[in-house]
Amino acid sequence: MKKIVLTLAAATVFSWQSLSFADSSVDALIQKLEDKGILTTQEAVQIKDEVSTKEQSSQEKSFKSLLPDWLNSMKFSGDFRLRDQIERRGVVNGSASSRLARNRGRFRARLNMEDQVNDKLKVIFGIATNGENSAGLGNPRSNNITFGGNNTGEGSFNKPTAVINKAYAVYTPASYATLMGGKMDNPIWEPASLLWDPNITPEGGVIQLQKKINDLVTPFSTNAFFVLKDASPSTSGTAPKTDPYMFVTQDGIKGNLTEKVYYKAAGTYYGVSNPSHLQLDNRPSASGTSGTNNTNSMATTNTLYDNNYSVLGGAVDLGINDPLGELLPTPLYVPQIGIFGQFFRNLDLSSSRAQANAWQMGAYMGSSALNGWGTWKIQSYYKVLERNSWLDIFPDQDFYSGATDTRGWRTELDVGLAKNTWLTLSWYRTNVFKYYDHLNNGATNDAAYSGSAPENLFQIDMNFKF
């Protein structure tokens, strides 16, 4: 009998709902049945739950049924950044020609699409604004469009172009293994940008392994093969017949020493083959007036790479969650504080070549992610990239135009303003390495480095994520 009453009650409620009465009316009916002792409290709660679930489910189904399966499984994301950039490069030994002072308005937009092809395979595709390089091609280190344009074909409100920023497949045959192929987000971990500009999306194949043993230790390994240039076969006698490529293996561990203390450390080897006597695209300008003429040692006409690169080193990040507990007044909350460092050395230099080290030390404090108003992060680090430590086509382009033979500070403050919206203030205080060496050696004439001068670069970014 009770089952019949329950069924009737449920049916009444559902039919009531189907007549589009307000939820409060349904609740009132259920409440009345409960008050009269027809339903127990548990039954009333259960029916309310089912009514709510069915309503939500039917609304979702009716919308989703209009879309094809492949579209239902597709996810879109992206971001837009609006930037004011202030550049100041000082005068060296009174040479006014080396002075640089300009303000630039810039923007960057990126759109990503991700589709889960099946349980183990997904495809990611992304387009972005085209931060052209000097050849008018997609700059691998920047997607910025400068207001008014500064490259070929831009200016006077010309329409900038978009480029394929990434396109790759991710296959996960097991929970601990991931295979990727295509033009991808950089899979190599760095605690902060030392060797890699964060905009670079390398091309090739990657195998990643990661398996948590316990809270203390999770080993991880990333092994990548990147093609640097599709070199045309040559009969010149000195040019390689194979493509320049890079092999990377990064092996490390991460975990928690205590619940609050975390760490991540990895050793990385980069082997770059066949760059000798081959000009790679997108290296910093070799012009003496651009301030980047002290970059990698070059061979003929200062445009061809003369060294091989076998770069070995490591990185470590050590931090504390909630370091101050509730010592500070309520509005002051420090979620995280940490330090990090990296050191790399190019082992593939002849004895006559020096300047093979790259290193970095820094600290950070704040939120681990920016999630709206109240989240913030401040980070500062000092970085040195000696002349032949690393290929000058890869480092952070905002750090003295992305050249090697540079050193300096980068300080950045991020402040969450609203959901998916944050402000970033960045300050690069950089210089060319040799310039300091030159002065330290007592030289009074810096003519040999006429374009080399301290640079201050300020960026004010408004970031929007969707």
Next chain:
Amino acid sequence: MKRIWSLVAAMAMVASVAFADTTLINGAGSTFMYPALTKWFEVYSSIDPSVQFNYQAIGSGAGIQQVTAKTVDFGGTDGPMTMDQMTAAPGRIYHIPMVMGAEAIAYNIPGVSNGLKLTPDVVAGIFLGKITQWNDPKITEQNPGVNLPSSSIVVAHRSDGSGTTFIFTDYLSSVSPEWKSRVGKGTAVNWPVGLGGKGNQGVSGILKQSPGSIGYVELAYAKENNLTYAVVQNQSGNFIEPSVESTSEAANGVAIPDDFRVSIVNSANPQAYPIAGFSWMLIYKNMMDSPAKGKAIVGFAKWAVTDGQKYSAQLDYAPLPSDLVDKIQKKLDMIKY
């Protein structure tokens, strides 16, 4: 004339109620404590009519995401936030225990009623896929006289991110080193075997339709749906039936840390049911940007952990221990609004 004045007075009363200030509190997360919240909201609306609640039972994982993004005023979760999750939040988040509940290991074995005895080894073995038949000696030796068939075991688990899964995998990780290393604990894990069902309803559906199946559901849900469920051997070696009382025992003797993020699975208490857990409200300590909401949430939480407990007991939740309630109230007093 008198009738007209009465009508005017009645209309004025209605209008005053309609235009009175109300504070709408939005919450999202745990399905585990949703029945308790629903009942509390209903009763509390007569205690403080100026507060209205809207809670979406979308799962603990989504609840954590939404409270972190501040798209809701509070979250609900059955698995405590990790340090990484907490440091990504735009402020300090308090975990406020609201209910304690048990999870039943429910099964559908034709001819077998409630009370099948399961040891931790057997439970882990089944969910690891190492025990595949009901008449496995490891099961039969604990259940003499029970006519267990030779049929295959069909494992059912949740396919969605769920605090219920967190509690169950937390239990398996605490009793089985192999489970801990191979699978671990979480709101969603890579299950070695089994069929996934969305929500308790999905798991229940698999259990009802598949003879030889076994899965985990909230105790209240198992009772409501007349599912048969097991008695589980605890750390002391006693086989314990899931109940309000045995869930209360699970919290007895457990040292509760100041942040209340504690697991009570596999309790050392001899009378404790071993698969039990807390559900927490996630509330920002700093609610000075919306003082009315802060006051309303704190007021509600204080009521729910005291007077409200008698209503949650009707829904098969265990009442919070009195010493814990004292601690919770002190913690709630620390919220600024």
